[in-house]
Amino acid sequence: MLNFVNNPYEKLFPTCNRIRRIMKKLLVALFSLLTLFASQAAVARQAPLNMPARVELSSPRGDMLKTKALLFKASASLGWEMTGDVPGKLTLKYNKGEKHQAVINAIYDGNGYTLQFVSSENLNYERKDNGVEMIHPNFNRWMANLVKYIGIADGESAIASGMPSAAPASAAK
Secondary structure (H helix, E strand, O other), X not given: XXXXXXXXXXXXXXXXXXXXXXXXXXXXXXXXXXXXHHHHHHHOOOEEOOOOOOEEOOOOOOOHHHHHHHHHHHHXXXXXXXXXXXXXXXXXXXXXXXXEEEEEEEEEOOOEEEEEEEEEEOOOOEEOOOOOEEEOHHHHHHHHHHHHHHHHHHHHHHHHOOOOOOOOHHHHO
């Protein structure tokens, strides 16, 4: 066993202990920096809250029940749970892995709908001093997917009723 107090190599290499102490300090500093950057990266996962503008439907207009059915069908297919239902407003909740939760209102009438943010858990929601609302980028992706699926359900409804569905802008050329 080496005895570091009376190490015979210490006389030959007097800087060994100094180098060892410097290396320990460097490792502690490096670990501290990595911890700091890792915690900053977790907080930095924010983007401006991007709620879609009002969406007008292409399916037969004027029927609130059909609009509600479209909203329910599309949201349920993506895992959203309806937690509230009053005429003209659905409250929808999305749980991602029982760790992250988002709650929105879908305000609708016979011609279209608007999605409104209500609350979230573990999605880094924050209203900045300048009034800008920030949230985890996944929330914005969930909103875009929901609008997309409602549009798909609306297109299927229009086809089933014999109405032509709106062609994408790229196909209009």
